[in-house]
Structure formats: C-alpha cells, structure tokens
Amino acid sequence: MSTSNDTADGPGKVPPSLNDAAQLLRVLDEHFAQVETALDRVAQDRRTLPRGARDLLDATRLGLKREHSDLQAKLSEFDGFPANRRLARIVKKCGDLDAILRAITQSVLPVLEGARAHRIPVELESVLLSGVRKSAGDRWDIAAVVLYTDYDFNYKIRLVDFSEASLNWVPSLDERERHAVVTPSTSASEEPSDGSEEAAPPPPTKLVVLSAPSTHRDSVLLHSIMLGHELGHIRDWRHQVSQQFAAEIVAPEAKGEEEVSLGNWPVLGSWLREFSADAFAVHAIGPAALFALVTLELAHPQRVDSTSHPGTDRRIANMLHVLSELGYRDTDRDDLDHQLNALDEMSDGALERSIRPRAANARGLIEESWELMRGHLEGLRERVKGCQAGTAFGPDRWLSEIDPAVGSLAAGVPFGEFWNGEDLVEASNRAILNAAWMVRLTRLPDLASVLGYDSEVGIDKEAVAHSLRVLDDLVLKSFEIARFREQVLEWHRSQENEFKSG
Amino acid sequence: MASVPRKRIQERLRDPNDPFVITPFPRDAAIGKGSVDLRIGTYFLTAHRSSVPNIDANEPTQTASLFDEERVQPGHRTVIHPGQFVLAATLEYICLPQDLCGIIESRSSFGRMGLVSATAAWVGPGFKGCPTLEIVNLGELPLTVAPYVEACQLVLLEASEDDKRPSRYQCSVRPSFARLKKDPYVSMWSQVPEGDDTSDTEPN
Numbered sequence: 001m002s003t004s005n006d007t008a009d010g011p012g013k014v015p016p017s018l019n020d021a022a023q024l025l026r027v028l029d030e031h032f033a034q035v036e037t038a039l040d041r042v043a044q045d046r047r048t049l050p051r052g053a054r055d056l057l058d059a060t061r062l063g064l065k066r067e068h069s070d071l072q073a074k075l076s077e078f079d080g081f082p083a084n085r086r087l088a089r090i091v092k093k094c095g096d097l098d099a100i101l102r103a104i105t106q107s108v109l110p111v112l113e114g115a116r117a118h119r120i121p122v123e124l125e126s127v128l129l130s131g132v133r134k135s136a137g138d139r140w141d142i143a144a145v146v147l148y149t150d151y152d153f154n155y156k157i158r159l160v161d162f163s164e165a166s167l168n169w170v171p172s173l174d175e176r177e178r179h180a181v182v183t184p185s186t187s188a189s190e191e192p193s194d195g196s197e198e199a200a201p202p203p204p205t206k207l208v209v210l211s212a213p214s215t216h217r218d219s220v221l222l223h224s225i226m227l228g229h230e231l232g233h234i235r236d237w238r239h240q241v242s243q244q245f246a247a248e249i250v251a252p253e254a255k256g257e258e259e260v261s262l263g264n265w266p267v268l269g270s271w272l273r274e275f276s277a278d279a280f281a282v283h284a285i286g287p288a289a290l291f292a293l294v295t296l297e298l299a300h301p302q303r304v305d306s307t308s309h310p311g312t313d314r315r316i317a318n319m320l321h322v323l324s325e326l327g328y329r330d331t332d333r334d335d336l337d338h339q340l341n342a343l344d345e346m347s348d349g350a351l352e353r354s355i356r357p358r359a360a361n362a363r364g365l366i367e368e369s370w371e372l373m374r375g376h377l378e379g380l381r382e383r384v385k386g387c388q389a390g391t392a393f394g395p396d397r398w399l400s401e402i403d404p405a406v407g408s409l410a411a412g413v414p415f416g417e418f419w420n421g422e423d424l425v426e427a428s429n430r431a432i433l434n435a436a437w438m439v440r441l442t443r444l445p446d447l448a449s450v451l452g453y454d455s456e457v458g459i460d461k462e463a464v465a466h467s468l469r470v471l472d473d474l475v476l477k478s479f480e481i482a483r484f485r486e487q488v489l490e491w492h493r494s495q496e497n498e499f500k501s502g
Numbered sequence: 503m504a505s506v507p508r509k510r511i512q513e514r515l516r517d518p519n520d521p522f523v524i525t526p527f528p529r530d531a532a533i534g535k536g537s538v539d540l541r542i543g544t545y546f547l548t549a550h551r552s553s554v555p556n557i558d559a560n561e562p563t564q565t566a567s568l569f570d571e572e573r574v575q576p577g578h579r580t581v582i583h584p585g586q587f588v589l590a591a592t593l594e595y596i597c598l599p600q601d602l603c604g605i606i607e608s609r610s611s612f613g614r615m616g617l618v619s620a621t622a623a624w625v626g627p628g629f630k631g632c633p634t635l636e637i638v639n640l641g642e643l644p645l646t647v648a649p650y651v652e653a654c655q656l657v658l659l660e661a662s663e664d665d666k667r668p669s670r671y672q673c674s675v676r677p678s679f680a681r682l683k684k685d686p687y688v689s690m691w692s693q694v695p696e697g698d699d700t701s702d703t704e705p706n
Contacts, residue, residue, distance in 0.1 A: 047578050048572070122544070122575065412672070414525060414595050414675075417525060417527065424527050450630065450668065450672065450673065452668040470673045473674075476675065480544075481525055484526050485526055488650065
C-alpha cells in the first residue's frame, strides 16, 4: 500500500486520522469538559437541591474527576507500549469513560434537573426517606433517596448498588431490570449460619431513585403510589418474595435443571413483581394504595395486559383480596364499604377473564405465563402477609387513627399532630394519606364549603378542582408539621439541653 | 377590641374542641402577652428585575411572572438584599374563630436589622391558613434568613363577627399572589368616565 506523505502541513507529514490516539483523547476531553460544565451548572444552584440529589451530584462530580485522573495515569503507563497495543488500550479506556459520560448525560443530569426543589413536592422527601428505610430494613444501607419529576406519566423506582468510590452505579440508573437466576431451594431471606464468629459484612449500599409525573408535582394523593407500590418493590426485593415464588412456580417446568432462569418466563416474573408490590403496598399503607392506583389509571384502558404489567382490573381485584384478608371488609364502615363495593364492580371477573394483550404478538407469551400463575395468587398474598406480620396497616389502626384526621382535613385544617392525653404527638403518614383519601372520596363538599362554595347548591367543576388542590396542600402541610414535630423540635430540644448543661 | 391574655391563649389552644388552632403548636415561650410568635416557612417568592415596565394594579395576576419561587430547605438560608421585596408564609397554620382576629407584626429584633415583615397584616375572624408575610429589607446590608426563625408575631384581639364569608386566601399553605382579579370593583375604577370640561378645577 503506497501512501502519499505530502500534506498541507508539509512534505513527509502524516495527517491525523480519526483512528489516531491523540484524536480520540481530544474528543474524549471535549466530552468530559462538556459533561463537567453541565454538572457545574447544576452545582451552582446546589442549594435548590434536596439532600438526596445533592449527594448524587457530589458523588457524580467526584467520581468523574477521579475517573478522568485514573485515565490520565493509565495513559502514561501505555507510553511504553508498541503503537498498535497502545492504541487498543487507549480505545478501550476511552470507551469505558465515554460510556460513563453518556450514562451521566442520559440518566444522572435529567434526574438532577428534575430533583430541584421547585420541581418536586419537597415535603414528601422526608416521608419517602422514612418509608424507604423501613422498607429496606437492615438488608441495605440506603445511601440516598432521590426524588425527581419527569414528563413520563408514570411512577418509577430504581434501586442501584451505590458506591461513591466508583461510578459503576451510573450505568445502572439506565439499566433495565434483569431476570434473576434463582436456585429454587435457596431462601434468600435466611442468613447462612456456619457457626463462624466473624463479624457480618456491612449491608450493600443502595441508591434509591424515585420519579413522579412532573405535571402532577403537587398531587400528593396520587403520590400514594410511590409510598405504597414503588416502596412495595423494595420490600419485595428485600424479602425476595416474587423472585422465589416465580422460581417455585416454574420449577416443574424446568425439567430438573438446577438453576431456573426466569428469563424464559419474562411475563411471569414481571407480573408477579407487580402483584407482589401491590400486596406489599396495601399492607404498608392500607386502602390509600388502591385508591391511588384506581385514580391514576381511571382514564387508561384498564382491561389490557402488557408483558410488563397485568391489566389494572386484575391488580385492583388482587388488592381487594388483600384488603379483605386484612379485615377491611368487616369494619361496618359504610363510607369505606361503599368505595370498596364500587371497586368490586369495576374489577368483576378480572382474574378470570381472558388475555387482552396490548401488543397482539405478545398474546401467546402472556397466556402461557398467566396459566402458570393464575392459581397461585393466593399463595403469593400469603407469602407477602408472612413478611409483613405485625406491621401491616390493618383496619384496627385505620379506624382508630383516621377519624380525627378526616374531621380535621374536611374542616380545612392540616393534621400533622394531635393530642394524645397530655402530649402532642405527630400524626402517622399513612393516617394522613388515608384520611385525605376518605375526604377526597366522601367529604369534598365539606371542604368546598370551608372555601366558600355553597355545597347545598352542589359544587361545580371549579369548586372540585379548587378543593382538590387545597386538599393536596393540606396533606403536604400535615407532612411538614409531622416532620417538624418529630425531628426539628426534637433537635431543638436537644440543642437547648446542651446549651443549658454546657 | 381587647387583646387576649396569655393564659387565655394557652387555654384555648389546648382545648381540642376550640376552633382556635395554631399548628405546629407554639412552644410556651412563644406565647406572649396578647400575642404568639410565628415562624417563617420554607417558601419564598422573590421579585426579580425584568423588562416588564410596570404592574397594572388592575391586572395583579401578572405579578406571578415577576416572582421566582424558592423553597429553602430547613438548615439552609435565603438572602434578602437591601430594598428587596419577598413574599413568604408562616410555618404555622392558623385557624381563627369568629370571636378572634389578629394583626401580624414584625418582631422588633428583626425590625432593628431592617427586616420588616408585615404590611397589610390583618388576619380576620374565620381565617384559616398560613398568612402571607410581605417582607422588605429596609436596611443597608443583605440579610440572611433561615426557615423556622420566629420573625413575626400574631397579636390577637377579641372580635364579634357574624359574617362567615371565607377569606380570599382561605386555606393557603404558601405565599399567595394578589387575588384582586376576583374583585370586580378593582377593574371598575379604571373605567370611571372622564369628568365635564367645565370642571371647577380648571385653572383661571
């Protein structure tokens, strides 16, 4: 191959090609500088970021600087290599860092943008953090909880392995959930006991990223879905319920294989995860979990099944079973019975009907999985119930906690604290949520009348919209007051005591 | 109109059947003679300079575009520069029954630094919500303000009011812009017909 060595730079000079190591590094440096600038812009408004997002921003900036320094160090090691090998190594290293830069651009920056304090219901952050920690138990060390809004009309949760020391978690923010490989005889919730006296390793560190639709930023009653269903996924992952259950269901189909790959039954795994998260949600926050799902999906085709989610009618039917098994159908409360009876009608026959696939070519896949699991839903609910024993928000607590809250919210007063004898105590988040749902469903005219609308005449669209906005605000205020009483005043008292004793 | 004695304020606030409510419940030291200290909340609306030449008092809703919403998290602060006008709301949610009304006053310790936290400070009988504070820094230096600081006080007075019409700002939990658009008389005054040419005010 003959090549002319005469170029515009002069005779004998070889022009740089796009396959040149120097060119690669130049491009990478440019990408790096632009991503770094974008992160710096976010950092300039750092104080508008809630705590979880600030942690994410700091870890990203620090990690990126470190990766870049590591690359520079590696490059000087490669100097002694032959040209081809050097180029190959540089291409690999640049590719690795470039993948991280892309992942930061595609997933971290949108999260940080959507996490600014004016984009999220900030009062919900502490509620979520508390909910996440309770859901995760001691299985994981939750490094940060990041709440953000985006333009997807959906709620999402991502739970990623988080290490500030490396940026491996960045690609995970984009990663689709993989199908687990499970050995059916293993119970993930049992700790291995070999009599060893060595200290248990620290729990893995996780980053929890939750998203809500940005158009519904202040629709806190709809955010019950986050507090219920999305955190229900954490409880499911923690207890390995749907994963184990799925493996048990398909084990007879595995024909003696030691390990069962749920990847062969993607719909089964997905649907069981959703049913499980719904069941955990009802255990955690009671009827509010169901009311929120129904309201979010009301205008959406309900009796349509996708490969990732069962039709909403099936989910409603399953959640109604959970409520019934918890005792909510035996409360003699007309207002609650009326709502649950209506949902019974809405989901009548849902667990028996045939598949209506969103994508026609998925019919076979969905039917196959549904046939396997349809007789096992009760078993799944029992498994969830076993994990939640003693902590469920059952009808006894519902009845004792929500009535004063309903009265307060319907009268236009937030319910963040109440007198328990001589003491003021903070209201529980789930009592606040459930009370707000009962006001929304049964006492909205009372709230409208507080706002000056004549409820005897009948409240119109404007009155309903105004009342719902006010109800959401009252719930947020209730959360703020509860947090203030539980955390801020406690801190203030400890400061005062320190001051007095000092 | 008499102010409400301290002991009476405490008794009424502790009575669960009394429609007079302040939540979060104020600490003892915050209840004074005829008044209750209130804290600044976490929402601030800060006016920014723009290319809008003026605000037409007949179109007060245009003010929304001239303010930036800032949510200052507990433990952080916001800065109010000299001459800057900021809307905030109290942390406390107040419910006044028909027999009580109130006036919001700056606390003198903040006033002495130039921070005036109340104009139009009347809280009428039957009001429910977090009163909006209209804050101006009249001092020469920027002031940093943190949420939950007790920057103002609600002076309580006895009233006897039968009219139960709710406030225009009923049940607000964050600072509100003017809602004068709902007042038909505001726009009416801009349409007053011009007077007669032979008015007495013409110079000789």
